[in-house]
């Protein structure tokens with residue numbers, strides 16, 4: 080126990096300043112009113128969906144939870160069910176085999192359900208493109224509000240995308 | 249030449265890797281597979297190809313791991329009714345690969361289990377994407393699938409279906425638990441959700457670009473896959489990368505190994521309710537990746553290994569930075585290891601949980617870190633080393649308990665060994681005078697074949713590549729060890745309690761995307 084506590088104290092606080100929103104990442108105009116955004120901004124719940132990624136994007140989404148980015152420190156957390164989510168964070172080209180699951184998760188998410196598409200694949204199909212097995216970009220399957228490019232996008236870019244979706248808080 | 253005293257005539261493939269190739273008929277394929285099994289060898293991969301445009305039918309290709317290296321056996325099949333004997337009777341690991349091969353190419357094993365694997369009714373049963381006359385751009389209506397899960401019956405038995413979308417930030421898969429009380433009687437996996445037609449996609453890319461796609465088969469294994477692809481491309485064109493490039497490749501591969509092990513050790517602590525471990529290890533992993541980005545321009549080192557060499561060098565002063573980081577990470581990991589080792593609650597969750605016994609691991613051809621935690625001491629870096637591993641003398645980790653604790657111990661051992669290897673590589677890189685990083689890839693002969701086989705952080709990855717005319721790719725098969733290891737997870741959870749599944753699953757940490765190729 081002594082070692083553990085010592086390690087915590089020696090480590091100190093690592094959290095860095097979060098990035099600001101970037102309106103250039105928007106796919107469609109903001110749909111939500113300011114009052115709602117103000118509420119969401121303080122307690123946003125995200126459901127992440129891997130719709131067919133190579134898992135590279137997930138690694139960076141995981142990194143959002145590390146002490147440096149500390150996404151939870153901004154009041155943003157990940158939920159296990161789309162029913163509890165305000166925002167879907169979707170990676171991958173949408174694999175044909177995931178098309179139905181993605182649509183169901185979208186349907187299960189309560190309005191106004193923001194959607195952020197992640198990565199070159201989520202934004203445009205990426206290197207996998209469209210084929211018998213791939214529907215391509217996320218917007219081909221469900222409506223997308225914000226798209227964050229990068230292969231994979233860095234944690235800062237992801238944060239920026241999420242913050243943009245909720246109106247720059 | 250002969251292998252294992254078998255009558256098959258093998259030819260040695262050129263290039264860095266010890267690989268041998270033979271063509272066989274059914275009987276000799278089976279008898280060779282049996283010899284491999286008896287000699288303690290293992291099954292590695294299985295795939296098919298369409299040869300009908302060459303006045304032939306189809307072909308089945310099987311890869312085996314033996315002491316000498318990699319043995320590839322090709323079985324020609326007729327164009328009509330292409331069938332082959334069930335290799336799963338000798339190597340159970342062949343089952344899913346045979347089913348996947350049918351889904352993609354329409355060549356069938358005579359095995360009993362004919363359920364689809366990669367096809368989830370989202371393309372018609374008579375559409376075989378890897379046939380050369382199949383249009384890759386064709387899209388079909390998605391359908392609901394009825395998959396024949398094996399039912400467990402009895403008093404009080406019920407089923408828990410999980411997925412494809414999982415509760416956390418994880419790749420999609422479906423798990424069907426049959427349980428009684430909270431004890432798991434049986435787990436059955438249904439995978440293939442992230443299948444995105446990668447092998448067909450290769451056929452639309454030039455051979456010189458395929459490394460990018462190979463590097464995205466499984467994002468956490470991008471270095472190993474791009475190296476395997478490049479090794480295959482270099483074998484088939486007769487290209488030898490400059491020595492400095494090979495040392496850099498090994499440096500990148502060990503960086504990838506350490507990054508993933510650091511993350512896993514954090515999540516393993518977290519899944520056993522020690523969130524302190526997650527916070528600490530993810531911090532170390534972030535430090536590690538930031539230096540990768542600073543020195544080589546990518547946090548995951550994607551696209552740094554290219555055909556003929558590497559696309560990055562150690563910048564001036566980079567060696568010193570890396571050495572300093574190795575030292576600090578090693579010091580911190582040792583502290584954290586002590587904390588893990590002495591944490592009674594953690595050890596209680598780790599010990600005897602999710603056991604994969606060595607005998608079963610051997611039967612299932614389990615390699616990689618899961619194998620090494622169950623006495624299967626396969627590690628290409630130690631056994632079939634290609635340059636520069638022939639000079640690195642990697643000590644292969646090995647434990648025999650096969651439980652979560654053993655898989656944790658293997659990860660710790662491998663971090664320390666990879667740090668040692670990294671230091672050794674850095675000495676060479678700072679001394680060596682020749683700065684050449686790339687040897688241009690000569691043009692490939694139509695029909696030339698090459699193979700790459702690299703020990704990634706999770707296990708071995710294999711890329712089999714055949715060139716088409718004018719620098720195109722005729723066929724490219726990518727295999728991740730996960731495809732073989734997934735079934736072992738079904739065994740390892742039996743008899744454990746449902747709440748331990750996430751921990752056991754994490755201790756395997758297999759790739760979905762890599763198996764769904």
Ligand code: SF4
Nearest residue numbers: 132133135198199200
């Ligand atoms: S954007 Fe890149 S990292 Fe993300 S899923 Fe696509 S290939 Fe993988």
